[in-house]
Amino acid sequence: MARRSSLESLEEQLRCPVCLEVFSEPLMLQCGHSYCRGCVRSIDMDPLGQLQCPVCRCAVDGDSPPPNVALARIVDALREINEPGQGPPETCNQHHNPLSLYCEEDQTLICGLCGSIGSHRAHKVTPISSVYSRMKEDISCLMTNFQTQKRKLEEQICKMAYNKSRITNESDVLKWVVRKEFGELRHCVELEEASFMQKVENTASTLIASIQTQADHMSQLLAKFQEAEGTLEALSNEGHLDFITKYGSIAPRFRESQQREQRKERTYSSISFNPGFNHSDIKMTVWKRLHRRVLPAPECLKFDSLTAHPMLQLSEDNTSVQCGVLVNRLPNNPERFSYSYCVLANRGFSSGKHYWEVQVGEKPKWRLGLIKGTACRKSKLPKSPEGGVWLIGLKEGRLYEAFSTPRVTLPLMSQPHRLGVFLNYERGELTFYNADSPDELGFIYSYQAELQGKVYPLFDVCWQERGANKLPISLPHPLTEAYGD
Template identity: 30%
Template sequence: MAANAVSQECDDTELLTCPVCLELFIKPVILECGHNFCKSCIDKVWDSSDKMPACPECREEFQTRKYSVNWLLAKQVEAVILRTGSTEGNSVEGRPPNSAFCVQHAEKLKLFCREDETLVCIICRDSAKHAGHSFLPVDEAASLHRDKITTAKANLQPRLQELVELQTKQEQKIMDIKDHASSLEQHIRSEFAVMYQFLQKREQSLIQKLKDEEEETLRKMEDNLRSIKEKITTFEKMMSDIQSTLGHQDAVAFLTAVSNISELCNSVEQTGGTYKPDLNCGKLSFWHFTGPLQYSVWKEMKSIISPVPSSLFLDYNTAHKSLVLSQDLTSVVKIDKHQYFTQMDSLAVAQLLSLTSAQMSTLTADMLEMKIYYTAVLASQMFSSGRHYWEVEVGDKAWWVLGVVAKSVIKEGRIPQSITFGHWAICLQAGSKYCTCEQVPKLLSLSIKPQKIGVYLDYEGGQISFYNADGMTHIHTFSDIFKECLYPSLSLDFGHHCSKPLKLFHLKL
């Protein structure tokens, strides 16, 4: 009886198997020819062909894709699944994912196919589908995979932790950037607010001055107008009196009236011009309100600009002996005495550079000593706080170094070319190679060759920035913590004679 029941179940299972996937039907549908298939299976068969839809079993062709759900067959499939011991049946929508019995053979799932990585029964093991495959007992396979998964989890855990920490750090960096951007926006608004306030105050002052001048000018003109009207009234009365006198027919009355009129006329002739006031054209001092108005206001803005471009001067006592400073201490050249004295005498050199007698003595020193230093000179101004900005005219010179240096670094007018602290500078080499002056120099990409370099120092902010001063295009920024007094520095080196000076730019307003 039991054998017959199993046989019956096997027959039922075969009848309930899709001829395409050879598995129990999932949402079976019936075609017009009467054959049944899984809905997904027949859709795939028809989707893979560009011919007319046809039955995979009998090959009958149809004009359109047409089928209907076979609910009776779906109920039979569900009954088989429940009968084979599944506790989590999928009803019509699918087969049991974790059934302890083989849905095809109704045998208990005791083996694990290593090649297909699926649970199989004894009958499946011997089928052609699993020919040549190796199998493990279910418990052993579960233990093996549990170890693998445990190992994988152990490997994933630190990576997950790293990613979580990285996520936290990234989120914090994003917040930092947002906070920094907000702070910079506030800084920009604050800086412009000062200028707006200054311009508005200056605008209101000029407008008020114009109104005051307009009021005073109009007052004088209206006073003159009243005087004119008063005199017109006086003359009109005289004209009326004269006309009245001319109307007298009686000689005595006429002569009596004439004597009065004559006295009045004589009075007018004696007063002369007082009866003819001047025309007051009025005039506003437009030169106060026109002219180079924007330029004059711009000059006044110097009082609120921070930092105001510094007018630096070079310190003769810090200059290397191969460098010669101009008399006004704003420019520097490097002299190769052998090259110069073969072309002109020392007096010509002195005239060219406006050298003092003390500076002339430096031309006879040993200027060709080879050292691994930049020959430099410092500005006489030093900075230990605040924000400062200055500009240096570099022109078309092919070799220069400029920046900021701690005084403790410079020795006898020399700055080591390769240092890690106390010197923040950029340089131009061979007319085209811009780079930072660091132990590991960083190449700088400039689209335009600057004629003038701007240097900005924010001591408390730990910032030294370089700009193309003509358009204030940013070149490079150093960030550090400053602990010493800092000096602007200029250098002309690389063993090359420089015939044109490196010059400090003084803004003149």
């Protein structure tokens, strides 16, 4: 009874989901589900040869699904056990004895006489009960493996569905971000376009109004000349007596008017249309202004008093620093610079994009940039990327240089009073700009570095040169200043 119940349970597991009969020539789809060959052929396919799995609804290739060999063997074994008339006979055809043994070599059921005196006497034989237990265990293992593979496939399909859903959601979010960012860029470009158009229209209207004023005045003068010409022509047609009589009152008046206009020399010179920019500069100007807009918001930095050299004097709010003349009595903590007249910002960076600005004014000598947090501060500053320091600077009030290897002289056309520094940590980019203009940034120099660990904005005030270099370096507060629209 228990055996029959187990076989019925096994049979239920081996039914096709479409026809609900025991599998016949089972085929396995790409999604992992199996169906009878005839059932697969009955499922409609689209023009691309794809069909939809009735269980998981996935679209799979329906042209040539492979046979599920393991499942077919299990079905065949079940049929051999269950189907009456098709299984092996219960008695030996030769000796008519009960089939009690199994020949391992020929893989067939035999009786005791077949195994002792018959054709199987030299073969390895096993009692049916042992063979049955072994085969049942094998079938059970096959079923377990089949079910395990089925669960794994179902888990993979679920993962794929989740992954597909996640990608869809992430792509929707990214598309929203792209639309938002490009919308802001378009708005910025539209503002720049409106600004350029306003300049063109204002310049054109001013020039046209000026020309129109001159044209109106000359038209009035022309009307006077035409009137005078008509009067003189009428006088010329008078008789001798009338001509002589009227001449004295007309000719002198017109002669005086004519001489007065000749003295004014009313000669019109063509006016050139110059709106203050060249059409070839529009793209570059807009790009520079957009560059200013798309940078991260300026960091709100202050100087870190714990790192300042003992001769540096910091303002009360730690936003301005200059080199003094006396050494301050300060603790010689590990963070403090002991040799170079330097100070760090109160914030370091180990990831992300950051932008900050520094006011150097008319100071004739300074250096600023970035330093690794592990760089030595108790000896002379290693002014090179190899020493973990990336700097640009000014000396003698006129010579700008980048402290790369070798050093590079920077041919700046104008002296920047405010500098912008942009750090892209992940890409290892450190870029310096002339930030004097609130609308655009002028490129100065860029470093490419492999950054690891925390890095800090560095400010080298330099020796005060007996007062010649006493001007401070300051950190503008971004919240109190305008940085573009």
